Amino acid sequence: MNRQIQRNVKETLKKIMARRPIGSGAADETLRRAVEIYENGPLTRANLPAAGSKLAELLKCDMPDVEIVRGPRTLSLKHAQTSLIAYETRVIEEAGQTLVSLESHAILLRENNILFLSGLMPGMTRPHLFERVLERGGPNQTFASAQLQTASLWPTVLFMRGQQRLAGRGIAITAIITPFASGLFFSSIEKTEGLPPSGPLRAIVDANGTHQRRLRDYYRDGPARVSVMTRTFVDGGKLSVSQVSLRDRLSAFIAEFADVVADHDWRWKIDLGETDETVREFVRAFRIKVASEERRSKAYAALEAIIASEEWQQEESRNRENQQRASI
16 A cells, blocks of 8 residues: 555545534535625626636635535526535544535625525445555545445435335345446445434525525434445456456446436435425426336336345445454
8 A cells, every 4th residue: 555645545544534524514614615705795697607616716726635516607697696516524423433415505796695405425435445445546536535435325225225125125225336437435334323413414604694494314224324424445457357247237227227326316415306496496406307117117127136135245245244353
């Protein structure tokens, strides 16, 4: 392992931990930055694009590790607006362990108000994984972009399993395997109890103040939240023959059902599928298309076939054995 990469990972994680003031909420600082854009009064239709660029630069300066995606430009006469999503890496220290996760801050700036949705990714990993990813992806690879790729398949697998449970069929899934570059990420599915409400935070800021509420958490299961822990990355040159076959099948699935995968991914970010008007505004702003039930059913059937395959079940078995050894 390259010692310089190890040092870079440690230094970045320290900066991320120092970023949040004690007692601040998950999205407080980001929303505060958006409000500062209006310090000289309401925006105009003409200066909205520049306001979006200014906010993006402020967030890049604030956040030690972030990926920012600008929304498509709109020519709507009804709502002049500019939008972006900031994917921010978060670090949590718990029981002597350092865990890394990701938050999505979706921001829509209008002339006289702000719409804001902040979601917490249903998963995490440990710092050592980023050492492997940076070796593979190069020095410009951010932790945030790596986490978006590790989680590309999680939501679809979890939603498919939820549909199986409602129908009273299928088998429990304990592991998720995700293609990355020429290799594979290996993750386990866990449940964590005692967490505060983790559904997306919706905020509207206007002349009457800030109005907040929590939206539905798709990953809440009774008192616990379903979470995916990514533990290992194996590069393409070290994959077994069966793992190469599994990687290729999963990559083909993601390509064929990109619309369904994206649909599920938006649910932890902005609560896609909920009836809240703010959610609908972001759907329009980012031109998000909800997958049809026909496409969703086809995707679930294809994914079930992969999960039932010998290649996937071998990895499930290895995951259970590793978990049992770790608990001894």
